[in-house]
Amino acid sequence: MGATSRQRVTGRTLDRLALPAGVVLTLAVLVVVFYYPVGSVLAAAVSDDGGLSLAPLLAVLGDPFYTGVAHHVVTDPLSIPGGVAEWVRAGPSLPSFGLLGFTAYQAALSTGASVLLGLPGAYLLSRYEFRGRATLRSLTILPFVLPSIMVAVGFIAMFGRTGVFNDLLGLVGLGPVNLLFTLELVVLAHAFYNAPLVIRLVTAAWEDVDARHVETARAMGASPVRAFWDVVLPQLRPALLTAALLTFLFTFMSFPIVLALGGLQLATVEVWLYARVQNLALTEAATLGVIETAISLALTYLYLRYEARQTATRAGGPSLERRALLAGRATLRDPRRVALLGYGVVALLVFVGPLASLLAESVTGPNGAFTTAYYEFLLEQQAATVSGTTRPLPAVRNSLVFAAGTLLVAVPMGVVVSLVATRGGRGSRLAEAGLTAPLAVSGIVVGLGLLQVLVFGTVLAGRRYTVTGPVAIVLAHAVAAYPFVSRNVTPALASIDSQLVAAARSLGATRLRTLVDIELPLIAAAVVAGAAFTVAISVGEFDSTVLLAEGVESYTMPVALERYIGNRSLGPNLGPATAMGSILLFVTAASFVVIDRVGGRWQP
Amino acid sequence: MKRRTYLRRTGAGVAGAALLAGCSSTDESGSPDGSDGNGGTTTGTATGTPGEPSGTLTVATYSSFTGEDTAGAWLKSAFEEEYADVTVEFTTPDNGINQFVQRKQQGAPVEADAYVGLNTGELVRVDEQLDEQLFVPVEDQLERADTVEDSLRIDPDGRAIPYDTGFISLVYDEDEVPDPETFDSLLEPEFEDGLIAQNAQQSDPSRAFVLWTVHEYGPDEYLDYWDGLVDNGVRILSDWEPAYNAYTNEEAPMVVSYSTDQVYYHGEGVDMSRHQVGFLDDQGYANPEAMATFADSDNQRLAREFMNFALTEEAQAEIAVRNVQFPAVAGVDPGGDFGQYALRPPEPVTFTYDELAGNVGTWIDDWARQVVSG
Numbered sequence: 001m002g003a004t005s006r007q008r009v010t011g012r013t014l015d016r017l018a019l020p021a022g023v024v025l026t027l028a029v030l031v032v033v034f035y036y037p038v039g040s041v042l043a044a045a046v047s048d049d050g051g052l053s054l055a056p057l058l059a060v061l062g063d064p065f066y067t068g069v070a071h072h073v074v075t076d077p078l079s080i081p082g083g084v085a086e087w088v089r090a091g092p093s094l095p096s097f098g099l100l101g102f103t104a105y106q107a108a109l110s111t112g113a114s115v116l117l118g119l120p121g122a123y124l125l126s127r128y129e130f131r132g133r134a135t136l137r138s139l140t141i142l143p144f145v146l147p148s149i150m151v152a153v154g155f156i157a158m159f160g161r162t163g164v165f166n167d168l169l170g171l172v173g174l175g176p177v178n179l180l181f182t183l184e185l186v187v188l189a190h191a192f193y194n195a196p197l198v199i200r201l202v203t204a205a206w207e208d209v210d211a212r213h214v215e216t217a218r219a220m221g222a223s224p225v226r227a228f229w230d231v232v233l234p235q236l237r238p239a240l241l242t243a244a245l246l247t248f249l250f251t252f253m254s255f256p257i258v259l260a261l262g263g264l265q266l267a268t269v270e271v272w273l274y275a276r277v278q279n280l281a282l283t284e285a286a287t288l289g290v291i292e293t294a295i296s297l298a299l300t301y302l303y304l305r306y307e308a309r310q311t312a313t314r315a316g317g318p319s320l321e322r323r324a325l326l327a328g329r330a331t332l333r334d335p336r337r338v339a340l341l342g343y344g345v346v347a348l349l350v351f352v353g354p355l356a357s358l359l360a361e362s363v364t365g366p367n368g369a370f371t372t373a374y375y376e377f378l379l380e381q382q383a384a385t386v387s388g389t390t391r392p393l394p395a396v397r398n399s400l401v402f403a404a405g406t407l408l409v410a411v412p413m414g415v416v417v418s419l420v421a422t423r424g425g426r427g428s429r430l431a432e433a434g435l436t437a438p439l440a441v442s443g444i445v446v447g448l449g450l451l452q453v454l455v456f457g458t459v460l461a462g463r464r465y466t467v468t469g470p471v472a473i474v475l476a477h478a479v480a481a482y483p484f485v486s487r488n489v490t491p492a493l494a495s496i497d498s499q500l501v502a503a504a505r506s507l508g509a510t511r512l513r514t515l516v517d518i519e520l521p522l523i524a525a526a527v528v529a530g531a532a533f534t535v536a537i538s539v540g541e542f543d544s545t546v547l548l549a550e551g552v553e554s555y556t557m558p559v560a561l562e563r564y565i566g567n568r569s570l571g572p573n574l575g576p577a578t579a580m581g582s583i584l585l586f587v588t589a590a591s592f593v594v595i596d597r598v599g600g601r602w603q604p
Numbered sequence: 605m606k607r608r609t610y611l612r613r614t615g616a617g618v619a620g621a622a623l624l625a626g627c628s629s630t631d632e633s634g635s636p637d638g639s640d641g642n643g644g645t646t647t648g649t650a651t652g653t654p655g656e657p658s659g660t661l662t663v664a665t666y667s668s669f670t671g672e673d674t675a676g677a678w679l680k681s682a683f684e685e686e687y688a689d690v691t692v693e694f695t696t697p698d699n700g701i702n703q704f705v706q707r708k709q710q711g712a713p714v715e716a717d718a719y720v721g722l723n724t725g726e727l728v729r730v731d732e733q734l735d736e737q738l739f740v741p742v743e744d745q746l747e748r749a750d751t752v753e754d755s756l757r758i759d760p761d762g763r764a765i766p767y768d769t770g771f772i773s774l775v776y777d778e779d780e781v782p783d784p785e786t787f788d789s790l791l792e793p794e795f796e797d798g799l800i801a802q803n804a805q806q807s808d809p810s811r812a813f814v815l816w817t818v819h820e821y822g823p824d825e826y827l828d829y830w831d832g833l834v835d836n837g838v839r840i841l842s843d844w845e846p847a848y849n850a851y852t853n854e855e856a857p858m859v860v861s862y863s864t865d866q867v868y869y870h871g872e873g874v875d876m877s878r879h880q881v882g883f884l885d886d887q888g889y890a891n892p893e894a895m896a897t898f899a900d901s902d903n904q905r906l907a908r909e910f911m912n913f914a915l916t917e918e919a920q921a922e923i924a925v926r927n928v929q930f931p932a933v934a935g936v937d938p939g940g941d942f943g944q945y946a947l948r949p950p951e952p953v954t955f956t957y958d959e960l961a962g963n964v965g966t967w968i969d970d971w972a973r974q975v976v977s978g
Contacts (some may be wrong), residue, residue: 042638065973152846160853180855181839259842264803265834266978275805275972279965280702280733367875368851385678388670388694451699456712463713546698565845566668568928571868574849
């Protein structure tokens with residue numbers, strides 16, 4: 001009696017304290033490695049010699065270089081009606097909205113392209129069965145981990161003037177096309193990075209659609225199209241819009257890839273922010289950061305309001321049956337399957353092309369002949385004894401260790417945030433938007449904050465405290481990654497039939513018990529998807545890793561790659577870096593497959 | 605050795621880890637160990653003879669200066685061989701000299717003794733950002749400072765001493781285009797869509813190239829020249845590596861690069877046609893790299909020894925070959941392949957510290973705005 005009652009008491013206490021404790025820990029981590037550092041940077045945008053001031057913001061908003069014709073709103077609002085009238089009189093012309101306007105335009109195009117490229121992929125992966133489907137699904141987020149310089153190498157080798165794409169066009173008597181230095185190629189690269197988000201999020205949602213609902217609709221006489229429209233689509237919409245929102249935020253704040261493929265003429269706001277930081281013009285940098293963050297957070301908040309109104313429920317029924325993709329000769333008579341095969345060709349060009357080109361570059365010498373010199377270079381580095389030499393194997397090991405640590409921190413954080421979001425009352429949308437902020441703040445601003453607050457240290461009571469090293473790196477990665485977990489998990493959690501939870505609770509299950517036994521299995525697919533993203537974010541992260549690493553000996557795969565770029569021992573080429581990039585690809589590909597295989601065990 | 609105390613505690617659970625592990629604290633009670641410009645404090649072992657330098661020298665530099673086969677690795681081992689009780693350690697902050705300027709601004713400790721890899725524009729930025737001294741004048745105390753070529757000296761205050769220099773030039777493909785002999789010729793139709801440059805806001809060679817055009821056309825005219833270049837299809841990628849990679853992939857027949865290009869490409873069976881060096885108007889823009897001693901260092905004497913060592917003829921030749929840059933000391937000839945294939949411009953040009961002070965930021969900003977808006 002004593003023991004069981006004691007157990008029951010501790011069980012109850014644990015149950016009552018689990019979520020609040022999770023929230024407190026999550027907030028503590030966020031304050032240390034995100035809110036405080038970022039706040040200390042952005043504060044410069046609204047202060048002037050210690051007092052509050054709007055001057056820096058007005059200076060940027062009133063500069064036609066940043067805001068185009070909209071700068072009149074700040075500088076001379078009374079002139080606007082006249083100006084508009086004049087513009088109408090002058091005949092149709094597109095007014096310029098400056099750097100901010102162009103950045104938003106580019107992000108909108110990139111978002112559209114990512115959705116167009118991602119949706120058919122999600123349809124294919126969730127509704128058709130074919131050999132290697134599960135592996136392919138695991139590998140879809142591979143582009144996420146690639147440093148931009150490697151994407152640039154892959155894209156130039158694929159879509160450049162002398163690239164594979166033009167060779168293929170030549171075979172069918174077309175081309176050549178010059179894509180480099182065009183907005184089209186930048187948008188395509190953004191789609192390469194972000195369509196995987198669409199694929200992964202929408203696939204998870206589609207696999208969660210309760211087949212019984214569709215069957216019920218069909219039994220009541222709905223056509224397949226009608227059933228899709230009324231039953232399936234409402235369950236996909238949150239995931240699709242989440243993916244679109246995230247893509248917009250990322251491409252709005254895109255920086256290196258724009259300049260590596262498009263050139264300075266296609267610069268984004270982030271390019272300017274970076275240049276300000278380089279020049280130590282930190283007030284203007286902070287101001288640009290505040291504007292970016294305000295736009296991003298406003299979009300996020302509006303989206304979350306919308307998402308909360310969606311009420312699709314599922315009760316853990318069976319998923320939709322997958323059809324065989326190939327049905328012998330009948331395959332070519334089915335327009336849907338033919339269209340999917342056509343999409344497969346496009347996907348091969350856009351996703352596999354640059355990755356395969358990158359692998360090919362790692363075994364191609366400057367004269368175009370096959371060479372193993374770059375991999376031999378890696379072996380030499382591994383065998384080198386000189387201190388300060390960057391070796392490939394420790395880089396692989398560090399990356400994996402940090403990724404594992406990030407999983408342990410980010411997945412619970414993401415689930416906690418989702419629980420708060422789905423059980424919230426008044427103001428919880430605002431809270432959730434605040435908790436999604438790591439996606440809405442420029443990486444350059446975050447890096448600057450970490451440098452000033454954690455690396456340089458903060459003075460408390462006469463002592464200077466610095467936070468660097470592996471733990472700090474893991475926490476920084478977790479903060480960057482947990483929103484991906486919560487963005488995957490929140491919609492899934494919200495769609496769980498509340499009657500299920502109520503039934504379990506009334507039968508005597510504690511809240512924690514209900515979470516572990518009922519809710520988590522129902523959202524396992526979403527958690528696994530979030531875990532895969534977490535690993536991708538952690539492995540691909542460069543900026544805070546470099547900042548927070550202690551000494552020259554703690555480096556990850558992207559950091560090693562970056563150092564090999566500057567290594568001229570084989571001449572001024574990117575060969576050694578592409579070899580390291582290929583290793584990065586293989587290691588992460590293996591990790592994703594393992595995550596999905598392990599995670600798949602908990603899925604109903 | 606710094607007199608610092610490390611508190612390392614491992615907390616239990618995530619919160620403990622978040623707040624404590626990897627978190628070190630230092631006493632903020634006062635200035636670093638006093639060091640006057642002459643003596644400096646050298647902490648050594650009891651066996652070290654007085655006057656013989658000893659201790660650990662921390663050198664901050666860029667990452668490609670360190671590692672297997674680099675100039676940094678050679679300097680470290682040769683210097684340690686020279687002085688038995690000395691250890692050289694490198695630190696490679698990702699944001700370069702800004703790391704130390706920002707530390708100074710925030711009142712955080714500067715944990716390095718010397719900096720290697722400073723150029724004129726960066727020195728100007730250091731002085732514009734800081735009221736107090738980040739570096740100490742050393743020229744008068746360096747035996748070999750006067751062997752540095754006069755044209756390369758970048759610091760009127762004698763803090764930053766050059767150890768090598770690059771020359772910015774064009775690299776072009778002689779099978780595709782004729783030799784672009786002058787700046788003006790780049791505006792001609794035959795060079796349309798022909799040149800890849802880099803973003804001067806983040807790339808050293810391109811910053812030098814833009815300054816070179818300011819040098820050629822003057823601060824009032826260079827933007828007009830760039831207007832012409834943009835109209836003629838100049839491409840501006842982020843940084844030197846992507847730009848050179850695009851050039852290697854034949855995206856354009858010319859690229860802004862270094863005059864040492866052929867050091868990497870020569871010998872039997874190598875196609876030199878894509879590695880022709882173009883000196884516009886017979887010029888090349890010099891981009892000297894300098895080293896300096898931190899004012900906050902407790903090891904200034906050792907840092908000066910290190911700087912002096914880097915100016916010896918042997919070190920100069922080694923640095924040149926390993927860094928693929930020209931020696932800064934007059935009369936040093938590295939010989940070998942470097943001597944044969946590293947091309948010097950007939951007329952090196954560069955802006956002095958005083959010419960850049962107060963201008964360089966504006967020139968580059970205006971250039972970038974013009975390219976984006978144009």
